[in-house]
Amino acid sequence: MTIKITLDPITRISGPLSIEVEIEKNKIVNAKSSGVQYRGFEKMLTGRSPLDAVYFTERICGICSVAHGVSASLALEDALKVKPDANGIKVRNFAHAADFLQNIIRQICLYVFPDYVKISALPGSIGGDFRLPEKYTEKINEDYIKAIEYSRLAHEMVALIGGKVPHSHGIFVGGTTVSLDPFKIIRLKSILQSINDFIANNMVEDINIIAEYYTEYYKIGGGTGNLLTYGLFDEMGEGELHYVNPSVYIKGKAYKLNAKAITEGTAYSWYSGNKISRVPSMEPTETDIKKEGAYTFIKAARYEGKVMQVGPLARMILSGSYKNRISTMDRLMARVLEGKKLSEKMLKLLEIIEPIPAVQERYTIPESSVGMGLKDSVRGALGHWLAIEKGVIKNYDIVTPSVWNLSPVDERGQHGAMEEALIGTEIKDVSHPIEIGRIIRSFDPCLSCATHVITDCREPYYIDLI
Amino acid sequence: MKIAQEAVDRIKEGNGNKINFIWIEANGCAGDIISFLNADEPDALYFLKEMVNLKYSPSLMQAEGERAYEEFLETLNTDFILGVEGSLTNVENGFYDIFAYYKGKTISVAEAVAKAAEKAKHIIAIGTCASFAGISAARPNPTGCTSLSGFLGREVINVPGCPANPLWVMGTVASLVLYNKVEVDDKGRPLMFFKDTNHVNCERRSYFDNKINAQKLGDKECMFKLGCRGPVTKAYCPIGRWNSRINWPVGDNTPCIGCANEYFPDGSEPFVRY
Numbered sequence: 003m004t005i006k007i008t009l010d011p012i013t014r015i016s017g018p019l020s021i022e023v024e025i026e027k028n029k030i031v032n033a034k035s036s037g038v039q040y041r042g043f044e045k046m047l048t049g050r051s052p053l054d055a056v057y058f059t060e061r062i063c064g065i066c067s068v069a070h071g072v073s074a075s076l077a078l079e080d081a082l083k084v085k086p087d088a089n090g091i092k093v094r095n096f097a098h099a100a101d102f103l104q105n106i107i108r109q110i111c112l113y114v115f116p117d118y119v120k121i122s123a124l125p126g127s128i129g130g131d132f133r134l135p136e137k138y139t140e141k142i143n144e145d146y147i148k149a150i151e152y153s154r155l156a157h158e159m160v161a162l163i164g165g166k167v168p169h170s171h172g173i174f175v176g177g178t179t180v181s182l183d184p185f186k187i188i189r190l191k192s193i194l195q196s197i198n199d200f201i202a203n204n205m206v207e208d209i210n211i212i213a214e215y216y217t218e219y220y221k222i223g224g225g226t227g228n229l230l231t232y233g234l235f236d237e238m239g240e241g242e243l244h245y246v247n248p249s250v251y252i253k254g255k256a257y258k259l260n261a262k263a264i265t266e267g268t269a270y271s272w273y274s275g276n277k278i279s280r281v282p283s284m285e286p287t288e289t290d291i292k293k294e295g296a297y298t299f300i301k302a303a304r305y306e307g308k309v310m311q312v313g314p315l316a317r318m319i320l321s322g323s324y325k326n327r328i329s330t331m332d333r334l335m336a337r338v339l340e341g342k343k344l345s346e347k348m349l350k351l352l353e354i355i356e357p358i359p360a361v362q363e364r365y366t367i368p369e370s371s372v373g374m375g376l377k378d379s380v381r382g383a384l385g386h387w388l389a390i391e392k393g394v395i396k397n398y399d400i401v402t403p404s405v406w407n408l409s410p411v412d413e414r415g416q417h418g419a420m421e422e423a424l425i426g427t428e429i430k431d432v433s434h435p436i437e438i439g440r441i442i443r444s445f446d447p448c449l450s451c452a453t454h455v456i457t458d459c460r461e462p463y464y465i466d467l468i
Numbered sequence: 469m470k471i472a473q474e475a476v477d478r479i480k481e482g483n484g485n486k487i488n489f490i491w492i493e494a495n496g497c498a499g500d501i502i503s504f505l506n507a508d509e510p511d512a513l514y515f516l517k518e519m520v521n522l523k524y525s526p527s528l529m530q531a532e533g534e535r536a537y538e539e540f541l542e543t544l545n546t547d548f549i550l551g552v553e554g555s556l557t558n559v560e561n562g563f564y565d566i567f568a569y570y571k572g573k574t575i576s577v578a579e580a581v582a583k584a585a586e587k588a589k590h591i592i593a594i595g596t597c598a599s600f601a602g603i604s605a606a607r608p609n610p611t612g613c614t615s616l617s618g619f620l621g622r623e624v625i626n627v628p629g630c631p632a633n634p635l636w637v638m639g640t641v642a643s644l645v646l647y648n649k650v651e652v653d654d655k656g657r658p659l660m661f662f663k664d665t666n667h668v669n670c671e672r673r674s675y676f677d678n679k680i681n682a683q684k685l686g687d688k689e690c691m692f693k694l695g696c697r698g699p700v701t702k703a704y705c706p707i708g709r710w711n712s713r714i715n716w717p718v719g720d721n722t723p724c725i726g727c728a729n730e731y732f733p734d735g736s737e738p739f740v741r742y
Contacts, residue, residue: 009533010569013526016498018566018577038566041495042610046603051738057725058733061603061630064499108505116530123516124530125523125539150513154506154712161711165720167506168499168631169727172720179685179721289610291563299564360686360721364742439532450497 004031007435010038012442014113016065017449019408021438022297025429030438033417033424035408037300037449040272040289047398052078052367052390053175055398059386060169062400063450065108068101068160069379070400071173073386078175081373081390087361090177095235096190096351097163097173098377099344103197104156105380106314106341109446110205111149114334117440118212121146131436133215142211145204152200155193162186174362181359191352198345201338209338213331223330223441225423226309228252229316230406232259232376232383235347243347243354246321248376250305256320261376264385266401267302269413270295276413278304282374282387282399302412303405311419312382312406313446314340330423333444367393381446382406402451420445487645488548489520490540490584491594493527494577495565495604495613496554499631500595501527507634508712515638519645520549537568540580549644550588552581553632555597555604556619559612578619590644591624593617594637599626599656600730607734617656626656628703630727635708636661655730657702666698666724669706685740686721695741697726 003026010020018039024032043062047055056074060067072094079086086094116124119142120132134142157167163180164170172180180186213220228251235245248259262280269276274290281303290296304310311328315336318324323343324336368390375386382403389397409418417425420442429435491501505512516522522529523543524536531539554577557564562576569575585591593616596602605613617624627636640658643650651659667673675681675690682689692699701724705716717724726736733739 008569010566010574011526011532011536013529013532013536016527018493018526020566020569039495040564040611041604045608045610046606049607051740054737054739057739058603058606061497061499064497064502064631067497067499108502112505112528121530123513124528125521147513150505150511154508154511157506158711158714161715163720165715165717165722166710168497168502170720171717171722171725174685174722181686181688181721291560362684362686362721364684450499 033421073375076375077373077386081371093178100159107153219331223423230310270410302409330444491525494554496597500553503631553594555613557611564611595632596628599628628728661704691723696723698724701726
């Protein structure tokens with residue numbers, strides 16, 4: 003007998019996600035990840051002033067807005083042939099990483115902890131599989147409360163550079179708009195040191211406690227071993243600031259990223275047609291919510307036709323910072339350890355950031371041009387591609403991390419990474435399928451970012467990212 | 469006797485003086501709840517412990533799936549404040565924004581909001597999308613988004629801002645909790661935060677008055693010639709500032725882009741001009 007379970011809403015993620023699984027003899031035999039929100043940002047961007055893309059696209063996502071500002075700035079710098087200021091790049095990278103810390107603290111403590119520990123500050127319950135002894139439950143409840151403070155502090159660092167956040171102003175073409183001085187530097191440093199302490203001393207211990215009591219999650223929810231990153235801190239030289247280069251890992255071998263190998267398909271998505279488009283594709287078409295077999299607003303991003311996993315675990319493995327092991331618990335562990343690693347790198351980065359005024363220009367918009375901005379956000383690879391014609395945006399294409407991890411089945415019948423991670427999982431109690439939510443949250447889904455319109459493939463341009 | 473027992477039960481639950489709160493995330497970026505978590509003095513924790521019982525919040529609640537929806541339904545039979553962020557899309561029966569799947573039926577956000585609004589004691593639109601449709605309705609408005617008041621066909625309290633500043637949301641809820649009302653202007657905006665334009669209180673006002681203009685972002689002078697919308701944007705930014713009151717866009721050498729305005733973003737563009 004096959005049991006079908008639909009979980010909607012999946013809470014404690016960013017944006018609305020619905021998950022449908024089929025279970026036979028307590029095992030998941032099929033899974034559908036369904037993004038149940040559509041906004042159409044790419045369609046809105048057509049015809050707008052190119053420089054507005056930075057502030058406009060940040061508003062795709064409330065929890066990772068800085069990442070969109072960074073990718074949009076990179077794409078514009080590429081299109082406008084602007085060489086960003088060296089100090090400006092460091093400041094922008096610092097703000098980008100500060101938003102990573104905000105994300106990591108909120109995701110692990112506010113979103114994931116309640117999966118494994120009864121959090122008394124929260125209403126409701128997901129059932130009784132809470133295994134921690136009282137002293138650890140108390141500790142993690144205390145850290146849940148502290149996480150509210152430290153995630154706010156992480157956003158204070160972004161706001162010191164960006165004016166405000168979510169939806170900052172100071173991450174911009176050319177680097178940044180903020181003029182730094184010694185007081186701002188020491189303020190950033192003091193905040194960062196306290197966050198670094200919290201992650202290194204509290205969160206690392208917390209996640210190890212959880213891992214110890216839920217060991218089977220090292221064997222659950224793996225999914226594809228193919229990994230992808232657009233890089234992070236890769237322009238910071240080869241020294242101790244460097245983190246991970248744009249790269250992929252396919253069937254046991256690592257390669258440099260080749261941006262022209264990225265495609266998006268819509269075989270099972272609510273968009274008209276079912277073509278495979280190279281990214282970027284050049285002309286928006288329409289949604290088709292009556293499409294036979296379709297079940298999501300998320301497209302199927304693939305690399306050389308393959309399903310890829312993106313995010314902290316992918317970056318940690320590709321940078322040689324974590325053993326090559328993929329599971330629900332490894333994704334959580336890697337996220338916390340990445341937070342520690344990044345906050346340490348940020349402390350070093352701060353030492354070489356100069357307390358000087360912003361370097362900005364009056365940028366000239368070309369009559370026509372194209373640009374690409376690829377950089378990892380906390381959830382994984384985030385790409386912005388734009389085309390300018392007659393001085394305005396002709397086409398804007400965005401491929402978000404959730405389009406990689408949460409993608410549906412593609413035209414070849416391959417499940418997306420999270421679907422694959424769910425399939426094969428044993429469900430202990432079908433009336434309380436808690437394993438499902440735990441696996442899903444380890445991917446840190448962001449549905450706010452799944453905002454696409456399909457674009458037809460027409461004269462794609464190719465850029466090698468080597 | 470029954471009333472006394474209810475009172476005892478409520479005190480036992482620790483819910484004695486607090487009203488319930490439902491926070492719905494409609495079509496938007498879920499950035500208003502993130503912004504709200506940035507609140508300080510009082511912070512989000514004080515809000516949870518002392519001001520309201522947060523019964524429903526997709527970003528924060530422990531329950532998921534049908535149980536989460538049941539908690540929503542149960543709260544509808546109590547005294548509660550409804551907060552909605554994001555704008556409302558109701559084309560194609562609300563298909564572009566789904567709230568829950570319950571007992572074989574898909575419930576759209578639009579349906580859930582309409583249901584909750586019927587019973588709510590107060591309704592707050594949190595952020596520019598809920599207040600005025602905002603960026604979710606930017607040209608060509610692909611999902612037919614409307615404001616919360618437009619969708620419901622009735623007045624609500626509007627706390628615009630992209631995102632809503634946590635200080636403004638906290639102050640608005642405080643007014644409702646402490647005094648059971650909040651004074652608003654003709655657009656439903658709390659007067660304590662939306663009385664003056666950002667220009668009135670701008671720290672760069674003397675540059676404006678002396679016609680000393682910034683040439684580019686990153687400069688320290690008046691941003692008016694670069695497209696600053698401070699003169700036409702009523703908000704509290706120069707006074708309350710952002711993120712624990714430490715900065716705001718003008719303090720960051722960039723123009724106000726009018727994100728709290730009724731016509732944001734289409735009426736604010738281009739955000740930057742040289």
